[in-house]
Amino acid sequence: xxxxxxxxxxxxxxxxxxxxxxxxxxxxxxxxxxxxxxxxxxxxxxxxxxxxxxxxxxxxxxxxxxxxxxxxxxxxxxxxxxxxxxxxxxxxxxxxxxxxxxxxxxxxxxxxxxxxxxxxxxxxxxxxxxxxxxxxxxxxxxxxxxxxxxxxxxxxxxxxxxxxxxxxxxxxxxxxxxxxxxxxxxxxxxxxxxxxxxxxxxxxxxxxxxxxxxxxxxxxxxxxxxxxxxxxxxxxxxxxxxxxxxxxxxxxxxxxxxxxxxxxxxxxxxxxxxxxxxxxxxxxxxxxxxxxxxxxxxxxxxxxxxxxxxxxxxxxxxxxxxxxxxxxxxxxxxxxxxxxxxxxxxxxxxxxxxxxxxxxxxxxxxxxxxxxxxxxxxxxxxxxxxxxxxxxxxxxxxxxxxxxxxxxxxxxxxxxxxxxxxxxxxxxxxxxxxxxxxxxxxxxxxxxxxxxxxxxxxxxxxxxxxxxxxxxxxxxxx
Ligand code: GLU
Numbered sequence: 001x002x003x004x005x006x007x008x009x010x011x012x013x014x015x016x017x018x019x020x021x022x023x024x025x026x027x028x029x030x031x032x033x034x035x036x037x038x039x040x041x042x043x044x045x046x047x048x049x050x051x052x053x054x055x056x057x058x059x060x061x062x063x064x065x066x067x068x069x070x071x072x073x074x075x076x077x078x079x080x081x082x083x084x085x086x087x088x089x090x091x092x093x094x095x096x097x098x099x100x101x102x103x104x105x106x107x108x109x110x111x112x113x114x115x116x117x118x119x120x121x122x123x124x125x126x127x128x129x130x131x132x133x134x135x136x137x138x139x140x141x142x143x144x145x146x147x148x149x150x151x152x153x154x155x156x157x158x159x160x161x162x163x164x165x166x167x168x169x170x171x172x173x174x175x176x177x178x179x180x181x182x183x184x185x186x187x188x189x190x191x192x193x194x195x196x197x198x199x200x201x202x203x204x205x206x207x208x209x210x211x212x213x214x215x216x217x218x219x220x221x222x223x224x225x226x227x228x229x230x231x232x233x234x235x236x237x238x239x240x241x242x243x244x245x246x247x248x249x250x251x252x253x254x255x256x257x258x259x260x261x262x263x264x265x266x267x268x269x270x271x272x273x274x275x276x277x278x279x280x281x282x283x284x285x286x287x288x289x290x291x292x293x294x295x296x297x298x299x300x301x302x303x304x305x306x307x308x309x310x311x312x313x314x315x316x317x318x319x320x321x322x323x324x325x326x327x328x329x330x331x332x333x334x335x336x337x338x339x340x341x342x343x344x345x346x347x348x349x350x351x352x353x354x355x356x357x358x359x360x361x362x363x364x365x366x367x368x369x370x371x372x373x374x375x376x377x378x379x380x381x382x383x384x385x386x387x388x389x390x391x392x393x394x395x396x397x398x399x400x401x402x403x404x405x406x407x408x409x410x411x412x413x414x415x416x417x418x419x420x421x422x423x424x425x426x427x428x429x430x431x432x433x434x435x436x437x438x439x440x441x442x443x444x445x446x447x448x449x450x451x452x453x454x455x456x457x458x459x460x461x462x463x464x465x466x467x468x469x470x471x472x473x474x475x476x477x478x
Contacts, residue, residue, distance in 0.1 A: 003035030003212045006071070007061075008202065010042045011053035014263040015060040017255060017316055018217060018247045021284050025244055025309070026215045027066040028282065031301040035212075039071035040205060041086040044195050051075075060264045063274050064281075065297070082209040087201055094196040097204050097234070098157060098189070106233045107189060110137040110158045111148050132185030133158065158186040159200075159230065167225040172213075172242035174311050179225035187226055199223055203230040206239055215242040215306070242306055245285055248313040255316050271344070271369025272321070276328040280321045284314040294327060326367040337363060344372035348380055361457040375453060379461055382470045383448030385478050392440060392450045393478060398431060399441035403471050405430035406442055410464040417460045424455070445471040445478075 007023040009015070030037035039061065043049040054072075061068065070080035078085050101107035110133070117133070124131040137158070140148075148155070165181045189200035196204075206214060221243045231238050249259030261267065267277055279300070283293060287310070288303045295303065329337065341359045348355065355376075362375040377383070385393065393399050406427035415423055428438040444450055446467055447458065459467055 001212065003030065003033045004038065004210050005030050005035060005213050005215055006038040006040050006206070006209065006211050007066075007068070008040040008042050008205075008216075009057050010045060010048075011050060011057060012045060012048035013053055014265065015056055016262045017264060017281070017284075018262075020060060020064060020264040021247060021281050021314075022215065022217055022244060023061060023066055024064065024278065024281050025242075025285070025306070027068075028286075028300065028304045029213060029215060029242075029306050030069075032304045032306075036070055037066070037068045038080065038209060038211070039068045039073075039085065040209070041072050042198070042201070044087050044198065044201060046088070046195070056265065063265065063268050064278055065274055085209075087196075087205070090201070090205070091194055091196075093208070094190070094201055094204055095194060098196070098200070101159065101189075101233060102157065104233075105160070107157050107159045108138055108186075109140070109145055109149070109155045110186075110188075111140075111153050111155050112136060113154075130183055132182075133187075135186060138186075155192045156188045157190040159189045159226075159233070161186050161229060167228050169224060169228050169238070169241055171221075171224075172240055172306050173245070173309050174221075174243060177221070177224070179222075181225070181229070184225060184229075189230075199226045200230065203227050203234070203236070207231070207234070207236040211239050213240045213242060213306075215244065218243045218246050242309070244309065245311055245313045247284055247316050250315060250317060252313065252315070259316065260318055267321075269370075271371070272325050273328045273332075273340075276321070276325040279328075280324045284316065285309050294324065322367050329366050329369075330364060334360060334363075341366070341369060341372055344369050345376060347373070348376070350380070358461065361461060362453055365453055378447045378449075378453055378458055382466075382473065385444055385448045385474050389444045389448060389450040390478060393444050396437055396440055398433060398437070399444075400475060402427065402431040402433055402438060402441045403445045403475050407468050407471055410468050413464065415459050415464045415467065417456070420456050420460050424459075442471075445474045448474065 005026045007026050009019055009023075027037050029035065039057075041054055041057070043054070058072075058074065070082075071085040072078055084090055098107070102109075120134055121131045138160070161181050161184050163182060167179045167181060169177055171177050187199065188197050190196045224241055224243070228238065247255045249255050251259075255262055261270070264277070268274070275297070278297065279293075279295060282295075282300050282304070286304060286308060288295065289308070290303070332340070338356055338359055342352070342355060345355045345359070358376050358379045359372070361379075362372070365375055366372060406424070408430070409423050409427045413419065413423055424438065424442065427442075428434045431438070439455060440450065443452070443455060446462070447453075452458075462470075
């Protein structure tokens with residue numbers, strides 16, 4: 001039997017890292033096992049669902065390279081024999097199944113108002129008890145129900161849950177899981193507007209779409225016993241479940257805006273490579289047995305096993321992501337790197353040849369593409385010495401004398417790639433300094449900063465005259 005997995009996001013906002021990791025692990029599982037990966041849009045929360053959010057989901061998956069085989073591909077663009085793949089287009093299907101449960105008396109109409117339910121909830125809270133619906137509407141007679149329906153009273157449909165039954169399921173990540181139904185109570189599965197509640201719709205869809213493995217975030221673990229009860233009520237075969245641990249910030253609290261960027265596409269916009277993001281995110285909960293973290297997609301497919309996914313929270317460490325992105329950029333073939341990098345210099349009025357030359361010079365320093373304008377600025381503008389650099393400068397012996405010596409050397413020679421090292425050494429000899437005492441004043445006087453691109457790249461690109469001009473200006477002002 002072919003494995004079938006689905007990513008089933010609710011289009012209610014941007015796609016965050018947690019969701020993207022769920023999509024990625026479904027994708028990896030499909031690739032690892034030769035299965036089918038499906039995209040289903042769960043838009044039953046009509047107040048919060050937006051078409052823009054659907055677009056963001058599609059764009060995010062495409063950017064990350066998670067090509068799916070079946071499901072939603074765009075408005076009026078679906079692929080697969082089990083559609084529609086958008087829940088709001090499946091209302092008649094849900095209603096058919098709702099009728100089955102009502103007929104078999106496994107579900108019932110509940111006409112309690114939200115205020116009544118809230119009052120019940122408050123009462124249990126005061127008594128320190130977990131809230132459960134009282135079951136008041138189970139006592140209605142058939143006649144009362146029909147009269148209320150005819151009078152178009154607002155209702156919900158509740159699923160009847162037996163008291164004190166243990167619900168068990170095996171979770172591929174967490175092992176055996178058990179819940180007692182006494183913690184659950186009769187839960188709502190649909191509203192009078194005909195829109196189903198998540199727990200109900202998801203079971204119908206996963207069954208009809210022949211999903212074999214439900215891989216999703218741990219935040220859905222407590223929903224699973226409700227879903228298991230529905231599977232049992234319909235006599236549907238049960239899929240396997242895998243609940244992925246939450247993604248945490250560096251302080252081990254749930255990842256949130258406080259920790260910086262949490263939207264996947266924000267990383268695209270900051271100039272991260274999708275391949276680096278893919279690789280980094282594959283390590284959020286999974287660790288390759290061979291300990292080698294940087295892996296191609298194919299290597300990840302080969303090594304990934306859902307059974308190796310850990311159940312403790314995974315830390316989203318942006319520093320490590322930046323490190324990995326840096327490694328990926330450094331390894332890009334020059335032509336691919338230039339294609340990615342050139343747009344970041346679009347505001348600079350220089351020839352493409354000049355830009356390419358500068359881009360190759362700064363390549364080793366690029367950790368994410370959005371750093372490029374800053375890194376390249378050394379080549380385009382003379383900068384005053386910044387405060388940090390000025391502090392470093394004042395701690396160096398004879399910094400000014402070193403600069404004067406270098407000015408003298410450059411006035412007599414045009415600096416090139418070939419003679420760069422020798423000319424710097426000549427200035428050092430004149431001033432009687434070497435090492436950091438030689439390089440640091442030159443770096444600061446020419447770039448205004450205490451770190452940055454290698455001098456051997458910067459100086460010949462600027463040429464002697466520009467170097468002299470910058471050093472004279474900065475020497476006056478420091
Ligand atoms: N629509 C749910 C969500 O976005 C899907 C949960 C599931 O995969 O069952 O959280």
